[in-house]
Amino acid sequence: MTHSSDAHQAQTAQSNIEQELARANVDADPVAGNQRLFEGGRNALIAIMCVAYTVFHLLVMNVYPLETWAYRLSHVGGGLLLGYLLFGSSPFAESDARGRPDGLLSKALLVLAGAGILYGLAGVAAIWINGRIMGEMLPPAWAMSTFGIPLTAGTAIAILHGWLFPHRNRTRFAPGDVLLAAATVGAIAYLIFFARQLQLRAGMPMALPGDMWSAITGVLLIIELTRRLAGLALVIIAGVFVAYAFAGPWLPGIFEHRGYDVKRFFSYIFTDNGVLGAPIAISSTYIILFVVFAAFLQTTRVGEYFVNLAFAAAGHRRGGPAKVAIFASGLMGMINGTSAGNVVATGSLTIPMMKKVGYRPQTSAAVEAAASTGGQIMPPIMGAGAFIMAEITGISYMEIVYAAIIPAILYFISVYFMVDLAAKRVGMKGLPRDQLPKLAKLIRQVYLFLPIVVLIYALFAGYSVIRCGTLAMITAAVVSWLTPHRMGPRQLFQALDNGARMVLQLVAVCATAGIIVGVIALTGIGSRFSTVLLALADQSQILALFFAMVVSIILGMGMPTTAAYAVAASVIAPGVINLGVAPLTAHLFIFYFAVMSAITPPVALAAYAGSALAGSDPIRTSVESFKIGLAAFVVPYMFFYSPAMLLKGSPFEIAHISITAIFGVYLLSCAVQGWFFGPASGLVRAALVVGGLTMIAGGWVTDAVGLGIALALVLVQKRIATPGDLSAQQTGEGGA
Incomplete structure (x- = not known):
């Protein structure tokens, strides 16, 4: 299958969905949608x-x-x-x-x-x-x-x-x-x-x-x-x-x-060994519940408030709309069931704004794709990934959610660094404040965050996930009565209608993933593959994890996150665990890279969805989205070497590994973007990669090495930076 046919298939599938959703009145104007709903x-x-x-x-x-x-x-x-x-x-x-x-x-x-x-x-x-x-x-x-x-x-x-x-x-x-x-x-x-x-x-x-x-x-x-x-x-x-x-x-x-x-x-x-197994078990409960919740947020325009608040807070900054995409996509992506669905939901607002401040169409789509993909690893919902992991591993849902917090934050920090450095490199400004929503007005409407607050509180209070999602849904409907877009019978009907339409793709892919999982269970190929993995790794955990990364990404190409993780976990997780890797670490590692497959060429569904909105080339968009998310590819290795990143350790250990990990991700982002206190030469970028990678292990010696390399490079860059470079940097600040 060629790259062009892959792109065509993904674009066809996505445009098919978008066209039908449009005909079904799933648009940005719920009132107009209601008027056309019964025609x-x-x-x-x-x-x-x-x-x-x-x-x-x-x-x-x-x-x-x-x-x-x-x-x-x-x-x-x-x-x-x-x-x-x-x-x-x-x-x-x-x-x-x-x-x-x-x-x-x-x-x-x-x-x-x-x-x-x-x-x-x-x-x-x-x-x-x-x-x-x-x-x-x-x-x-x-x-x-x-x-x-x-x-x-x-x-x-x-x-x-x-x-x-x-x-x-x-x-x-x-x-x-x-x-x-x-x-x-x-x-x-x-x-x-x-x-x-x-x-x-x-x-x-x-x-x-x-x-x-x-x-x-x-x-x-x-x-x-x-x-x-x-x-x-x-x-x-x-x-x-x-x-x-x-x-x-x-x-x-x-x-x-x-x-x-x-x-x-x-x-x-x-x-229940195949089609009716774990993927459909999750799809028929948690996924449809939270997709309907997302439909309630869209219909009541509570979701739109999240995006407006992000624009008001960060839209004026350097590359502001791209930073808005990071915040809004992270918030909505944890609820939506797919990376591509998140791109469509938030990208319709953020991509045109990014193009307006000077981002190329493919860059706009790539930023949105990378940000939307990260929503799948953002607690507490994790795009239903946490529920599937709990079902497969037997590990409690809340333990998975706690463990995923720091890796998810690191992902979004890395994307933020990428966006900020890219904007700094080309001297890009944000949107004028007079074109942005007023922050003071939006803060007075902070009560619109109540559905998310209720959801998170109920989860941590120990209520069942289904009860939590239902309470959040009811809260969204109640909160809408404090806005001009209050939810009446027609709006309720539309939200229930939209929720069903939004979940259909996930039903199909979860059922197909169940077919694959059923074959794995019936033939025993999973255990045999694990045996080969153990032999190839020769008792090396890091080599086994590298193989797991490759297999997860390959399996995930063209598959939504839920299906990709379910298949990859069935095939390779047992082998990795048999080598002594903790089950939670192994499954989070596999899940993380299954998520990253959505922006990994040549088949990157999130990037394809973004390219359809931006009017850019799908393959080039997928390559650029992969580049934006590249620094985050080291995060799973960080939490393998340092369990404290999964909140397993003392507060001091957790703080130490979090700070050094952020620093390492920053160095890697600078290397990818070619900017470190000024334009970075090839030699400087290579040194930045070395410095960033030394921060992975989380040890005091390796941290000292990485810090030493960074300080040396700062002195070098300050010495060779030209006035023109510094002027461009200052011009691009834009309030950042």
């Missing part, structure tokens, strides 16, 4: 379905618990149903972007797909009627033995139709997408109806043909929706893993395994 039968129907999807989750989480399997299947099925009705198919390459005119082939494919799916639905209905109405445990033989093949075949044909004939007129439902939505109802209804029995026979010889065909249909639907919403990268990775489950007997070395027949594999993969 047209299609929009009204979709809005009602989205609200029902959100309300269902809130009721199950807070009021009426549902059996776990049925709930998770409903979560996946509802997400697929809405996804196919909302997001049309997209072509594979730019050359196919115009699509093909519908003709005889298109109609023939639709007829075949429709016949197969309708027959499958009839079979599922017969099974349900026989069991629920007639009270018979054994359904009709024809339904159990033959309904699945037409259902699966019809689904595959409908997917093929979408590839060949992308539907461009989104003012009405595409016939192929309606058929895929119907196939979702059939497959998921069967799996829910037989949920308890399926748990007992999944992956076993007694699995029924209906189990297999429903699971195959579900996997096809998940993979296709992931392709539409997240591009090809994750789909290809999942495809490789599925193929591996069948090709094992013919593979060499550690990759060899006995192989699995189709019935056992697919009935196993649609259990």
Whole structure:
């Protein structure tokens, strides 16, 4: 897959989402959005379905618990149903972007797909009627033995139709997408109806043909929706893993395994060992809860207050809008479920402002991408990463949150240094104060921070995470009554509607990640890979961590953070832990680099989302966002060498390692930007790298070496700096 096709896929997926969100009235003007919300039968129907999807989750989480399997299947099925009705198919390459005119082939494919799916639905209905109405445990033989093949075949044909004939007129439902939505109802209804029995026979010889065909249909639907919403990268990775489950007997070395027949594999993969495992468990609870919370903040404009406050406080400073992006993206990113989603949410405001003060489009997009990516490691929400880590490791949620505080702060400090040094190097100024919101006025509205305050207080007070998110959501609605944008019935409806639309991509990618995790569990490749990792590292923890970093970044390319971490943790965490690395350190290390993959070329989803907003080249934007976040790549090694950075130590040790780490990150940022009390030559930059890296270990000797190098370089730079350099530096201060 070439870089250009990667970029096209990511851009297509992102623009697809943005266009549908725009049509769904998810815009910066909630009032105008409300006025258009009920225009047209299609929009009204979709809005009602989205609200029902959100309300269902809130009721199950807070009021009426549902059996776990049925709930998770409903979560996946509802997400697929809405996804196919909302997001049309997209072509594979730019050359196919115009699509093909519908003709005889298109109609023939639709007829075949429709016949197969309708027959499958009839079979599922017969099974349900026989069991629920007639009270018979054994359904009709024809339904159990033959309904699945037409259902699966019809689904595959409908997917093929979408590839060949992308539907461009989104003012009405595409016939192929309606058929895929119907196939979702059939497959998921069967799996829910037989949920308890399926748990007992999944992956076993007694699995029924209906189990297999429903699971195959579900996997096809998940993979296709992931392709539409997240591009090809994750789909290809999942495809490789599925193929591996069948090709094992013919593979060499550690990759060899006995192989699995189709019935056992697919009935196993649609259990809590696979699709319904940890990623979907988190997606169906914490992720949807906090995505809806973010939708409440958007609809009530409380989220807009965060951005305005950042502009008022830092907009006038050197490179001010870029610094605003760091603050606003960190605040919103800890709630949003994806880095790319955070870019879209805050970048629509910060990117135009950055361009206005002189940043190039690709630099504006790169800064926003780097800042938004950091939101995924910012406590207390961490883009749902903390919840997944707690689920996988058994470590308490609050322990993970505490440990992540200093590394997250270091990340944002490093990005701040990068932005400030870049602005200083070119003499960039901030925005005029008369173009910025008034800080004094905004401070009088500080009560708008109450939803975040309530959330953090409730978390640290020991309430359940679901209760905390619900309380924060209610607080956002109540606080809005103190503003002109008070939340009434229409605004509430819109927030619930938007929350469902915003979570659909995460439902798809978490389900696909579950497929990969299921293959890893079934074949045992994770433990064997860990064995190889141990052998290659030869008992060296640092070498094992380096391999873990590489694997995490590669797996994370093209995958949202939640999916990337879940897969990487399953494959490499056991090996790293077996070498003696503490489980919390190992998982935070892997999670950190899975997050960083969002700005690592060639497939950097956060950078691609930013480039779409800025109108810049996706690949160049991803390279620049990687450069902006480069200094932060040493932070995980810092907390490996110094557990005090994870708040494990005395207050003095924690203070010592935090200060020296900030100093080391600053030196590395200066090296990357080529500015250290004036322009830095290649030799000075090399010395800065050495000085910064010596601060990683956190020892007194290495700290003294790094400090000595820095002092020597200060003297050198002060001596060789020209008056012109100093003048440019002073001109760029802009209140910084």
